[in-house]
Amino acid sequence: MHERGFFRPPHAWVGDVIPWEEDGRFHLFYLHESRQTPKVGMPWHRVVTDDLVAFTETGPALASGGPDADDFNVYTGSVVVADGIHHLFYTGQNPERRGADGLPLQLVLHATSTDGMRSWQRHPAHTFGATAGYETADWRDPFVFRDEAAGLWRMLITARHADGPERRRGVIAQCVSHDLATWEPAEPFWDPRRYIAHECPEVFEWNGWWYLVYSEFSESFTTRYRVSRSLHGPWTVPADDALDGRAYYAAKSAARDGRRFFFGWIASREGGVDDGAWQWAGTLSVLEAEQNPDGTLRFHPPVELAESFDRRVAAVASGTVLTAPDGYADLVLPEAVPSAFRVDAVFDIAAGTTECGLLLRASGDGDEGYLLRLEPRRNRLVFDRWPRRRTGGEQWQISGDVPFAIELERPVTLEPGPHRLEVIVDGDLCVATVDGAVTLSTRLYDRTTGGVGAFVGEGSATVLGLEVSTPGAGSPSSELDDLLVASS
Structure with missing residues (x-):
């Protein structure tokens, strides 16, 4: 993997990310999941980036x-920073320790x-566990921010009520402080009684809108x-x-120059x-959020990453x-693609069409x-993928009754007309974006080679443009942007 826009440490994996922006640099x-x-104990490591494309590991933090x-x-x-001092709040857990309720303790x-x-001084005297009414096993992911209007600091905490239906005790608890040393319990920040837990919570204001992310x-x-x-x-x-599908998890954000990145x-x-x-931890991946007028968000990889794929190869x-009123039609480009590539395609989808899209690492005939x-x-x-998983030796023993890869679907409005499908592939990583707004990330393990193609099923789609590019050193083409605008 080129790790262009992604990051994974050697012989280890990236778990939850705690982003911090300072002087234009993302820390x-x-x-660090080994x-x-x-078990050897979980540490924090740190990686830094200035351009969201290249990442530099600085080692244990x-x-x-x-x-x-x-x-x-x-x-x-x-x-957070206060009076020139950086304060780090974190979860501590030792599997050998239990809370008063007999559950594994989190602090x-x-x-x-x-x-x-560069270095951190621990303050054991400031350690505290779950306050009254919460389980001791879920008291984690403290998110601290300054509430200027109230003149205090707030801490959001992933927690669970001590009582109630087992699956619906999740709550974002809250503590407040005036000095970042002593914390007092406050009313729950968010209590929907819907989930097991709401991990990695954060809250931020952006152009008059407040966002709660979990x-x-x-x-x-x-x-x-x-x-x-x-x-x-x-x-x-x-x-x-x-923000994305099943494969993308525990995203937290930081802002720079009016832009927000997850x-x-x-x-x-x-x-x-x-x-x-699916396993816990994996490879760092970045999404950029943009605001709609109603405050909702759309997501896509940073434009800096897309622009780094600027050498067109097909x-x-x-x-x-592509037309098949009652069937299927496809085309596969003859050019071989390397392990890292980007596809930028615009399909003008005719009314009544059932399906269309892209083939990745496809066989020459498009069948696999x-x-x-x-x-x-x-x-x-x-x-989706073909062939699907075989469940036995007989011809009918495949998971053909599964209409797509379970947990890997995203809702997106697809009215007749032009729609853009962008895909970045790097080794076993794949991030797809529809109309610059809806993302779907996944892994591509079993097939490591093949071509890029397009297809349609039961309908018609005109390919307004389809380009395959690889990492290079020049400037990207804007032809597809022009085509999409002209066709809208």
Whole structure:
């Protein structure tokens, strides 16, 4: 993998990211998951980036406290600055320790830095656990921010009520402080009684809108957001409240020059195969958010990453028509593509069309490969592959009754007309974006080679443009942008 726009440390994986922007540079603290057995204790490492394309690992940031410490595992938290001092709040967990309710104990801990985040001084006296009414096992991911209107600091905490239906005790608890040392319990910040837990919470204001972001630890593992005109709610549920799909998790954000970026991880799969179970931690991936007039957000990879793929290696002639009124038609470009490439395609979808989209790492005849399928009748983007998993030796023993890769679908409005499908592939990573607004990230393990193509099923789509590009050193073409505008 080129790690252009992505990052994974050697022989390890990126867990939850704690982003901090300062003087134009993003400092990305992250949970360094080594997957060693026996466990060695989770530390924080730090990676920095100026351009969101190249990432530099600076090494350990906050080490495990050791086997006898409250913070044997240093889990997710946040960073703030006050009076020139950096304050780091984080979760401490030791699997050998239990709370008063018999559950594995989680605690909030505090450290400070006076040398520009090069070293951290722990403050054990400031450690505290779950307040009354909450389980001791879920007291994590402290997010601290300044509430200037109230003249105090607020801390949001992933927590669970001690009582209630087991699956619906999740709550974002809240504590407040005037000195960042002593914290007092306050009313819950958000209490929907809907999920097991709301991990990695954060809140921020942007152009008059407030956003509450959290990762749903429940039936769906994905990062979601809520919108309000006030820090205190009520919070509105957007029609599409997810940043991405199942594979992209624990995203938290930082802003620079009026732009906001989310830093999460694309989960790996067990065994490094397409059918492997999703694992905790993976590869750092960045999404940029843009605001709609109603406060809702659209997401796509940073333009800096797209622009780094500026050497065109293949294309489909503009105006190519794929039509199959009651069947299927495709085309596969003859050019071989390397492990890292970008596809930028615009399809003018005819009314009544069932499906169209892109083939990735496809066989020459298009019969095998990965598919990113736009489905206008269902208003969704799905990820699929052929051949599908075999369940036995007989011809009929395949998972053909599964209409696409489960958990890898995204809602998107697909009215007749032009729609843009952009895809960045780097090694086993794949990030797709529809109309610069809806993203879907996943892994491509089993097929490592093949071509790029386009297809249509039961309908017609005109390819207004389709370009395949690889990393280069020049400036990207704007032809497809012009085509999309002209056709809208």
